[in-house]
Amino acid sequence: MVASQTDDPQRILLVTGMLGAGKSTVLRELEDLGWEAIDNFPIRLLDRLIGPEDDSYPLAIGCDCRTRGFVPSDIIEQAKALTNDGRIELTTVFLDCAGHELERRFNETRRRHFLAADLPVSSGIAAERELLAPLRRWAEVLIDTTNFSVNDLKLAVRERFAPSASQQLTVTVSSFGFSRGMPPSADLVFDMRFIDNPHWVEQLRPMTGLDAPVGEHIERDPTFPGAFAKIADLVTELLPRYAAQGKTYVNIAFGCTGGRHRSVYSAQKLAGVLHAAGFSPTVIHRNLGARATELVEDAQHP
Known part of the structure; x- marks a missing residue:
């Protein structure tokens, strides 16, 4: 025909x-x-x-x-x-x-x-x-x-x-709690447990990294701004290099003890940085809303 x-x-x-x-x-x-x-x-x-x-x-x-x-x-x-x-x-x-x-x-x-x-x-x-x-x-x-x-x-x-x-990378930015195990598919993992833990502030404990007061608490930690800036610089430099090597999917994961505060805020903030750099990341909060994480954090040192 x-x-x-x-x-x-x-x-x-x-x-x-x-x-x-x-x-x-x-x-x-x-x-x-x-x-x-x-x-x-x-x-x-x-x-x-x-x-x-x-x-x-x-x-x-x-x-x-x-x-x-x-x-x-x-x-x-x-x-x-x-x-x-x-x-x-x-x-x-x-x-x-x-x-x-x-x-x-x-x-x-x-x-x-x-x-x-x-x-x-x-x-x-x-x-x-x-x-x-x-x-x-x-x-x-x-x-x-x-x-x-x-x-x-x-x-x-x-x-x-x-x-x-x-031709664009598929980028995922995720948060997780180390208490529930590391994500097996993560390409880059950043441990945010060096930051002062909002879980130990009574007013912040029921909140998550998506809430403004938790973000403000994390930003006040003197070690966070400089460390996060270095992480963001590293990731934005690596992503084009991954693409050049033929990598299709990149999963960037932030971890803290329970996966509710520090890792969530860090993942959200990096996603904003990547959006500004021209990427379109998907954000996943693996342990957000898991009630068991509160019990785990209570049993551990802040």
């Missing part, structure tokens, strides 16, 4: 290249970015994937010399036919890598090259490079992974194919 002029063509990304150059990593990253990913799919069957039923998601198809019916010249001709009639918007990504680095990767994994069953791996790489030369020349996007780490490759994929909204 030919798409009408009012319909947007289905977006398809053809991911190919040298064995060992990182195709599996690219497809996994695309999947995390919202693409539907299929590996080693026979390109001659591509017609069956294209239709009006469900083309709301972009589709990434991986193929290489191991794929059944892999003939580069045929793949190019089929792709041209499909793009000419307006059904799809197809982009080809070719992953290349220097021969010496591919040899090192094959030797480390102790895998045989598909085209060199009884030959040195260098022979298989040379044969594969000759086979793929037409696809390499035809591809719109060429990524050389010779000097890439896995994170470098993921970052390159995100820069080219991630929607702008997906």
Whole structure:
């Protein structure tokens, strides 16, 4: 079925290249970015994937010399036919890598090259490079992974194919009580038990870190302003670095004894700092409202 002029063509990304150059990593990253990913799919069957039923998601198809019916010249001709009639918007990504680095990767994994069953791996790489030369020349996007780490490759994929909204870190700022155990998923944990405890002020005990009098009490502690400023500076410096390394989720946790006063106020205050810095953190107070925390704090030294 030919798409009408009012319909947007289905977006398809053809991911190919040298064995060992990182195709599996690219497809996994695309999947995390919202693409539907299929590996080693026979390109001659591509017609069956294209239709009006469900083309709301972009589709990434991986193929290489191991794929059944892999003939580069045929793949190019089929792709041209499909793009000419307006059904799809197809982009080809070719992953290349220097021969010496591919040899090192094959030797480390102790895998045989598909085209060199009884030959040195260098022979298989040379044969594969000759086979793929037409696809390499035809591809719109060429990524050389010779000097890439896995994170470098993921970052390159995100820069080219991630929607702008997906490039932002998902940041969570949480509070908790050490008496109930540390959060297992926290990336950064700050212990706020060095601050004067509002629990031991009778008027403040029933309140939480969300109440203004508790915040005022914490701010009056001479150690809090300087310590918090250093924490905020550290976090705002680290978050862009986490993003650059390919991290998607960051959980920043503040702890105090019961998880009701000092940690809650600190988490709220940091969330405000991060909002001002352009982030959109989610705030979670794990132990807020847990009645058992009062008994725990009463049993411990302030």
